[in-house]
Structures are given as structure tokens and as C-alpha cells.
Amino acid sequence: MxxxxxxxxxxxxxxxxxxxxxxxxxxxxxxxxxxxxxxxxxxxxxxxxxxxxxxxxxxxxxxxxxxxxxxxxxxxxxxxxxxxxxxxxxxxxxxxxxxxxxxxxxxxxxxxxxxxxxxxxxxxxxxxxxxxxxxxxxIKNLATCNTTIGRAGTFSSRVQPNNAKDDVDGIMASVMEGISYGAGDAVIGLNPVGDSASQVAMILNKFEEFIKKWNIPTQNSVLAHITTQMEALKEGAPMDLMFQSIAGSQISNTAFGIDVKLLDEAYELMKEKKNCTGDNFMYFETGQGSELSSEGHNGADQVTMEARCYGLAKRYKPFLVNTVVGFIGPEYLYDGKQTIRAGLEDHFMGKLTGLPMGVDACHTNHMKSDQNDSENLVVLLGAADCTYIMGIPVADDVMLMNQTTSYHDVAAVREIMNKRPIKEFEDSMERLGIMKDGRLTEKAGDPSIFVD
Missing domain, CATH: 1.10.220.70 (lyase)
Structure with a gap:
């Protein structure tokens, strides 16, 4: 050598x-x-x-x-x-x-x-x-929770109804708005402010009630710490996907409060008690720079450490994995050019690892980056057949305090790239009058259709 x-x-x-x-x-x-x-x-x-x-x-x-x-x-x-x-x-x-x-x-x-x-x-x-x-x-990597993600010609999205106060009415208003734009076929997934099992269970029940009432084929998730989710699951919460942020080294996973033994236990618990019908029921998020921020990079570069996250995720046959590119700030990805490169690297590495790979194309307000950079990345990801992106009201995450992609962006990429949602989800959108032949109708964007 x-x-x-x-x-x-x-x-x-x-x-x-x-x-x-x-x-x-x-x-x-x-x-x-x-x-x-x-x-x-x-x-x-x-x-x-x-x-x-x-x-x-x-x-x-x-x-x-x-x-x-x-x-x-x-x-x-x-x-x-x-x-x-x-x-x-x-x-x-x-x-x-x-x-x-x-x-x-x-x-x-x-x-x-x-x-x-x-x-x-x-x-x-x-x-x-x-x-x-x-x-x-x-590369097409399919996975099945309640529905199957990653099929050719599809472009999916997570409805991310975050709320700075965990106000349930506000959360559900965001869910209704997101679904009214044809977003949410990947998952309805909340980043909670609190981290209690009772709060996780309550929100999962609200999501499940909404999904069943309107017969919308999708998945639910509340992105609390994995130990909190395990507690909620043991108490009977209807959980389709169990979530955890992961890193590419043991040191950094310790900083997240996890290890392989705990992830294995969570996987086995979900296998026993999951609410979903399919065999893929884990959800992981990553992002370049997290190992350095927790002093666990072991002298290695952030791309290599990020690839190692995907190697770990592969063990659990996940339904969703996404990199939250740009989430830390300019200390790790300085500007739009670096963020776009990182998003394309992460998507490629996740796909080559065998994962149904998504990207949260986001940036913080103190980066030398703006919404045009995020939208440039999303268009490139659409060309690369990215599995899914995020959908946030007006692309502004009021809880995590970063700028990402909106419900409108999801619809725009589908039209530009001639892509569609997951088939069963699209059928439900047609039934509700929100979509026709894979495109939004005039009725789209009106969440009042979900108000009795």
C-alpha cells in the first residue's frame, strides 16, 4: 500500500x-x-x-x-x-x-x-x-412498514408538524395542512419538545386516530429518545416506527445515550409490539459533523464517519433513514456549496449501503446559505431519485429553529420530475379530492376538509 x-x-x-x-x-x-x-x-x-x-x-x-x-x-x-x-x-x-x-x-x-x-x-x-x-x-431500495417506500417513480415526504409548545391542536393543524398538500406518505413524524412516555403515547394516539378516521395509508412516529419510546410502547402506544439519532462511532453514540445493545433491545421490542404491518419499523437520522461535535470522530473526516452511520443503520433493516444536512451550522458545513455536496454524498452513500435514503435539506440562519441553496439541493436530489424529503409549514421549523423544505416543495419536485407519492397514499388523496392523476387539485392546501 x-x-x-x-x-x-x-x-x-x-x-x-x-x-x-x-x-x-x-x-x-x-x-x-x-x-x-x-x-x-x-x-x-x-x-x-x-x-x-x-x-x-x-x-x-x-x-x-x-x-x-x-x-x-x-x-x-x-x-x-x-x-x-x-x-x-x-x-x-x-x-x-x-x-x-x-x-x-x-x-x-x-x-x-x-x-x-x-x-x-x-x-x-x-x-x-x-x-x-x-x-x-x-439504486432502488424498497422497505415496507404499513406501505412500501422507494419504488421507481415515487418521491415521498415526511409531514413534520413540529410545535414549539407541543400544543396538540397546533400539531394536528400542521398535520392536516401537510396532508392537504399531498405530503406525508413517508411518515407523519413529530420532533417533540418534551420527552415523556405519556406525551409520546398521547401524540401517537392522535396520529393514529387521524390516520384511521380518514383512511390515509402512512406511518406514524414521535421522535423522542428511544428509551422514552420504548416505555410508551410497553404501555401500549400505537407505534409504527421507532426512531433514534445515531452516529458513526461508539463515543458519539454514547453521547446520544445509546449503544448497540439498546438498539437491539428496541428492535426486538418493536418486532413484538409494533403497530405497523410490515417488517421494516425502524427510523434513523444522521448528519455530517455530529461525531466531531461530541468529540467522537476519532480523527476521521466527517464523510467517512457519516458513512459509518449507514453501516450501523443497515443492521436494523430500517424503513426510513435521512441525513439532516446543514442542521448544525457553519462550523461543519460552511455554506450552500458545502451543504449541497454533503447532501449528495450522504444520499449516494446511504443508497449504496442499501438504505431507503432521504435527506432533510436544511440550513441554520447563521450559515452562509439560503433557501435557494436548499431548493437547489432538493432539485438535484429529485434528479438522483431521493426516496423522501421533509415537509414543514412554509419550510420554517419553529421548534428545531432551522429552515428546510415545505409542503409546496414536495409537490413542486413531483411535478418537475414527473414523480408521484406512494400508490396507496395517492389513491387516498384522490378519494379526498386533493390529487388527480398524481397532481394537486384546486382543493389542495385546504385543511378544513379534515374539520368536521
């Missing part, structure tokens, strides 16, 4: 694979904050050259966090299919990129279980934005 190259009469040497991965990354303010970024574009190009000549076997044998030190590494390594791995272990990263670009979905899925997260992150670093879009578009 060669860790140096010569470009324009200058030799560039790197300490190890972790150093190469970090310096081959596109510029991110989080990597700069961590002190691991390439000094200049020339060093970044040199790192990409070195990375392109490494084999996938090199990357498997050198995870960015040692196997004996980190349970996320152990999950990722232990779930590798050795037969698939043996087919590709001698590929260089450059050859792997060419394979992904020229191959059909069947061939990509045929080797996917032989990959580790470090391999997936490595090839993402050699891809242009268009490469990421082109490859991700080929």
Missing part, C-alpha cells in the same frame, strides 16, 4: 489511510475545525490520487476506528458477506468508481453486501456531484 505520490515536481506523503481519506475529502469546514483537512487543492488532488490506487481490501483492513475499540466498527465488519467481498477486494477505489458508473442496479446490488462504510466513503470522495447523482439514481 503506497501512501505517497508526486505531482508537479512535489512529493506528497500521508500518514495512514485515515489521513488519505480526510485529505481526499471535498472541502468541509468541519474537517478544517478538526485540523485534518488538506492544506490546499494540490494536496487534495494528491490524496485523491493515492486513494484511487488503494484497494478495497486495504480499506477493509484499516477501518478509521479499530475493531477492538469501537462497536460500530464491529457491526460494520461483522455484517460483511465474505463471498461478495471476495469478488471486489482486489478492486482499486478508482476501479470501483468505474464499476459503479458503468454497471446496472443488479450488478451493484450483487456486490453491495461485501462493502464496508470506509469503502463507500472512499469512492464518494472520487466522484463529482453528477457522478453521485447518476449512480444513486440507479
Amino acid at each position: 503506497i501512501l505517497k505520490t508526486r505531482l508537479l515536481k512535489k512529493t506528497y506523503c500521508f500518514k495512514d489511510i485515515k489521513d488519505v481519506l480526510a485529505k481526499a475529502n471535498e472541502e468541509k469546514s468541519g474537517d478544517a475545525l478538526a485540523g485534518i483537512i488538506a492544506e490546499n487543492d494540490a494536496e487534495r488532488v494528491a490524496a485523491k490520487v493515492v486513494l484511487s490506487e488503494m484497494t478495497l481490501g486495504d480499506l477493509r483492513n484499516n477501518p478509521v476506528v479499530p475493531y477492538e475499540k469501537d462497536e460500530v466498527t464491529r457491526v460494520i465488519q461483522d455484517q460483511v458477506d465474505e463471498n461478495c467481498y471476495n469478488k471486489i477486494k482486489s478492486f482499486t477505489v478508482g476501479e470501483f468508481r468505474e464499476f459503479l458508473l458503468k454497471s446496472h442496479e443488479k450488478d451493484i446490488k450483487g456486490i453491495r453486501d461485501g462493502l464496508t462504510s470506509e469503502m463507500i466513503a472512499a469512492v464518494a470522495k472520487l466522484m463529482s456531484n453528477m457522478d453521485l447523482i447518476y449512480t444513486a439514481k440507479k
Whole structure:
């Protein structure tokens, strides 16, 4: 394994694979904050050259966090299919990129279980934005909760009815508005302000009552801490999806108050007591920079750590995974350009891992980014066949205090890209007069249709 190259009469040497991965990354303010970024574009190009000549076997044998030190590494390594791995272990990263670009979905899925997260992150670093879009578009990852997400030609959304006071009437007003715009086929999912089991159960019951009353095929979720959801589930709450934020290292998951044992327990509890009909009932959120913010990045770059989140999520066969790109702020993704790149990287890496991957295309008000940047990202994600995005009233999350995508954005992408909601959900929208032939009607946007 060669860790140096010569470009324009200058030799560039790197300490190890972790150093190469970090310096081959596109510029991110989080990597700069961590002190691991390439000094200049020339060093970044040199790192990409070195990375392109490494084999996938090199990357498997050198995870960015040692196997004996980190349970996320152990999950990722232990779930590798050795037969698939043996087919590709001698590929260089450059050859792997060419394979992904020229191959059909069947061939990509045929080797996917032989990959580790470090391999997936490595090839993402050699891809242009268009490469990421082109490859991700080929891959369809289906999952079934009450309905099936990820089918070709669909573009789904989460109705996110957050309320700064957890006011139930306000929450339900947002749900009604979102559904009236044809959003919510992925999930009706609330980020609660409080974190009590009784509050979780009460909101889940409200969601379930609304879904049943109006016969709307979708899923419910309340995004409290997983231990709170487990308590609510044990008490009989009608939970379709169990949620948790996850990270790419054991240290950072500890900061979230979780570990693999707890996630395993939650999975088994949901298998026993879930309200949904399908076999995919877990929901995870991630985002570049969370490991650095909790001092758990282990000296690795934020793209590689993000890929490791997806390797962990894969263990639980989730119905939904999304990266909340731009949620922390300029310390990790400085501006719109970095955020767009991160969103495309995360979507590609999640799809290649095998996940039904969505993106929350958001930004904070102190970033050098604006709504046009978020909308640019959403259009690119639509071109990449992103599985789902968020739907928030006027794109303003009054609880999480960031700007994201609106109910209108969901409808606009569907029209621009000729996409539709999940079929059963679309049928219910037609029955209610909200949609016709996959497009919104004049009746759309009027939540009073749900008021007796």
C-alpha cells in the first residue's frame, strides 16, 4: 500500500489511510475545525490520487476506528458477506468508481453486501456531484412498514408538524395542512419538545386516530429518545416506527445515550409490539459533523464517519433513514456549496449501503446559505431519485429553529420530475379530492376538509 505520490515536481506523503481519506475529502469546514483537512487543492488532488490506487481490501483492513475499540466498527465488519467481498477486494477505489458508473442496479446490488462504510466513503470522495447523482439514481431500495417506500417513480415526504409548545391542536393543524398538500406518505413524524412516555403515547394516539378516521395509508412516529419510546410502547402506544439519532462511532453514540445493545433491545421490542404491518419499523437520522461535535470522530473526516452511520443503520433493516444536512451550522458545513455536496454524498452513500435514503435539506440562519441553496439541493436530489424529503409549514421549523423544505416543495419536485407519492397514499388523496392523476387539485392546501 503506497501512501505517497508526486505531482508537479512535489512529493506528497500521508500518514495512514485515515489521513488519505480526510485529505481526499471535498472541502468541509468541519474537517478544517478538526485540523485534518488538506492544506490546499494540490494536496487534495494528491490524496485523491493515492486513494484511487488503494484497494478495497486495504480499506477493509484499516477501518478509521479499530475493531477492538469501537462497536460500530464491529457491526460494520461483522455484517460483511465474505463471498461478495471476495469478488471486489482486489478492486482499486478508482476501479470501483468505474464499476459503479458503468454497471446496472443488479450488478451493484450483487456486490453491495461485501462493502464496508470506509469503502463507500472512499469512492464518494472520487466522484463529482453528477457522478453521485447518476449512480444513486440507479439504486432502488424498497422497505415496507404499513406501505412500501422507494419504488421507481415515487418521491415521498415526511409531514413534520413540529410545535414549539407541543400544543396538540397546533400539531394536528400542521398535520392536516401537510396532508392537504399531498405530503406525508413517508411518515407523519413529530420532533417533540418534551420527552415523556405519556406525551409520546398521547401524540401517537392522535396520529393514529387521524390516520384511521380518514383512511390515509402512512406511518406514524414521535421522535423522542428511544428509551422514552420504548416505555410508551410497553404501555401500549400505537407505534409504527421507532426512531433514534445515531452516529458513526461508539463515543458519539454514547453521547446520544445509546449503544448497540439498546438498539437491539428496541428492535426486538418493536418486532413484538409494533403497530405497523410490515417488517421494516425502524427510523434513523444522521448528519455530517455530529461525531466531531461530541468529540467522537476519532480523527476521521466527517464523510467517512457519516458513512459509518449507514453501516450501523443497515443492521436494523430500517424503513426510513435521512441525513439532516446543514442542521448544525457553519462550523461543519460552511455554506450552500458545502451543504449541497454533503447532501449528495450522504444520499449516494446511504443508497449504496442499501438504505431507503432521504435527506432533510436544511440550513441554520447563521450559515452562509439560503433557501435557494436548499431548493437547489432538493432539485438535484429529485434528479438522483431521493426516496423522501421533509415537509414543514412554509419550510420554517419553529421548534428545531432551522429552515428546510415545505409542503409546496414536495409537490413542486413531483411535478418537475414527473414523480408521484406512494400508490396507496395517492389513491387516498384522490378519494379526498386533493390529487388527480398524481397532481394537486384546486382543493389542495385546504385543511378544513379534515374539520368536521
